Amino acid sequence: MAFNKKERDIFKDELNNIRNAGIFKDERIICTPQDSEIKVEFPAGAEKKSLINMCSNNYLGLSSHPEVVKAAIKGLENRGYGMSSVRFICGTQDIHKELENMLTEFLGTEDTILFPSCMDANAGVFEAILNEQDVMISDRLVHASIVDGIRLCKAQTDTYKHSNMNHLEKKLQLHSDKRLKVIITDGIFSMDGDMAKLDEIVGLAEKYNALVFVDDSHASGFIGKTGKGTHEFCNVLGKIDIITTTLGKALGGASGGCVSGRAEIVEICRQKARPYLFSNTIPPVVVSAAIKVLEIISKNTDRKDKLEKSTEFWRNGLNEAGFIVKDGESPIVPIMLFNAKLSQDFAQDLYNEGIYAIGFFFPVVAKGQARIRTQLSASHEKPQLERALDAFIKIGKKYDILKKTKEEIIEIYGL
Amino acid sequence: MAEIKETILDYVKDEYLDEDDDKEINFDTPLISSGIVDSFSMISLKRFLETKYNIQIPDSKATAEAFNTVNNIVKTVEEIKSE
């Protein structure tokens, strides 16, 4: 060991730099289950405060749903607590196979393999199926976990401008000599809530003989007519070669992810994907609850419908009040403030009003694109959204940004 | 020389800036260390240079530093052309 003053100081300095740059991440401690209303202790030791939660990925309100909790307990009782093994040694139960089959059915694919998280699914899939003769062409705004997967893979890399189909086409032409080409995109992009043009991407993939990869973490369960995801919304069911998604957001929110798609791709992942081979799969308690989640959302689209209604109410309310809101189809609703400090002050004022939402700024989003990101949930009730809207309007007035253009807001607060 | 510079600058702008982007790029703007050029797409830049100037850029010369500004890129291209 040598953690002396020198080492300690190096890390202390780095921490101070993070603090001084205003990007230190404080964790707020929640003392309740995840829900539309939560009790939060912040800073640690402070009195607990009740807040309307506008920043979780609990899109369908299933994270603390009684039926889901009940199924989790049933899983514990029937299949125990842990597996203490990776899948291929002695870590596969019948319910793991059952969940994989249900996901296949739900997503409209050929087969599915579970991972501890979607981060691990993304980190493991590219390396398992591609080699140095191949190329991965990714949208420039894909999620960090995809970036890590690309970094771990020996195939060549290239990128295209966010959702720019002409640019993607140029890249597909540029790489016509490669063995395999994979187009890589998020289904819904988490910061803007916008959707990939999957119909056009599939068209280009067919034209240039490329595979299509979609991370549908912010869509599975609630986008598209029956909630299958962006591929359903874009009418390309069955045409996406690789879908990765998470059980850690709308589908219960505990943990777990998967790769779903062509049978051979899934089979190779079972043989070669490192996070699958070297880490436990999801525990029985999570598997059992996830099965219940899929049952609930396959029965009817009530929760998705409610989420859409809430999203519409929320978007309309903000627009009418005069906020600059990013358009989109998803329950991710970003309110643009442009200035980083304003986004932080705004979020703090909201917090004081009992509304929990997060301000995002560089480097999480591009410079000059600071915002408050709000996320709707089927667990939100109308009175809660009305309260939240009132608070937004009150603070919007305080900072005098309502019914202002981007240029006018920047003129007051700078970039 | 001046022409090469302009050609490369135009390529970088066209390739990496969006239409509504208000970023300014000149010959000395850091491209990679500032995040304008993502490291995943350096291959496109390399291929563009190789095709345009009929050269082969060995991997040992396609470093983040050699590609970090338009001026550096021009220097790299000139060096390889003169070899």
Next chain:
Amino acid sequence: MFKRAKEYLKNEIQGIRDSGLYKDERIILSDQKANIDVSFPEGSAPKRVLNFCANNYLGLANNPKMIEAAHKTLDKYGFGLSSVRFICGTQNIHKELEKVIAKFYETEDTILYTSCFDANGGLFETLLGPNDAIISDALNHASIIDGIRLCKAKRYVFAHADMNSLEEKLKEARENNANNIIIATDGVFSMDGDVGNVKGLVELGEKYDAMVMVDDSHATGFFGERGRGAVEYNGVLGKVDIITSTLGKAMGGASGGFTTGRKEIIEILRQRSRPYLFSNTVAPAIVGASIVAFKLLDESNDLRVKLRENTKYFREKMNALGFDIVKGVHPIVPVMFGQYENDAQLAQEISKDLYDEGIYVIGFFYPVVPKGQARIRVQISAAHSREDLDKAINAFEKIGKKHKVI
């Protein structure tokens, strides 16, 4: 457009099958315990076998107290958090578990991860830059290797457990003007069950001003007098800068991992470590049960003692039968076939015959272990009764004789 890819992948899958490396999954129809019901091949009638291949060292995987704790936590804290830690994914129980682990390992602070795989994956890149160095044991676990692959620091590998080799690499790194150095080792190596020389690493770390990192996954909870892993076993509690480990083996075996160590290191990880920032943390039910697991192991030595006795008994009996057992004290007991030319085949056939006898063990061979070192890896658990052990030993004797390896 999958047509072209399909051909390539089919060929590759066939190649894996032809080389005998295809991994078939056996489907378990029960909870994890000493006696499990397995359906293999898929769909066939369940068969009851004694499980000797789980990392369920303390038998906590189906412990009623663990299940009760998970159940209670589900009732009180819900199922999922649908958020990463720094947005709205931190509950008071997460902070509590982090403190419990820090206290257990006598460290300054702890950060939870989805898995130890992710803890290792997000460690090195966060702490080290291009001017730093990482010196890694040649046999370290795949997750450490992936963590190192993502890191820009200069990489050095020292010969497995060889302190001279390590010292050479430290000198080399210092000569190359490395700024910060981390030496990384497994606490216990999973294929041989041998214990890392953590004490040697700590001493060399002091001499060359390098930090020490230990992955204690195959040791946390049961190894060392009070279960503080290879770190305690080596007598260097409080002297290891970074310990990573898992909740997915002895500590109940569901999921989750952690990094524990110096306060500033943990704080930087919370700000910068990618798997922590971009993935949900451990689910509430697992957190609640894990707190209870650490409590159980502090209250009583019983499970550790039982595991140690079981391990000793099994090793002695197998040695007496004439099997070639890698020496050691760890419940990983590798039965080696390297002295035979057809070692890979033997490991496969014997494990298959043992399965037919109701003993579930796995044969490992090249490339998972080096050529000429094929083995059956037996893992002992506190959940095994003396009767279970005897049944396994008798089966080993019968099948060992059949294949003329004893």
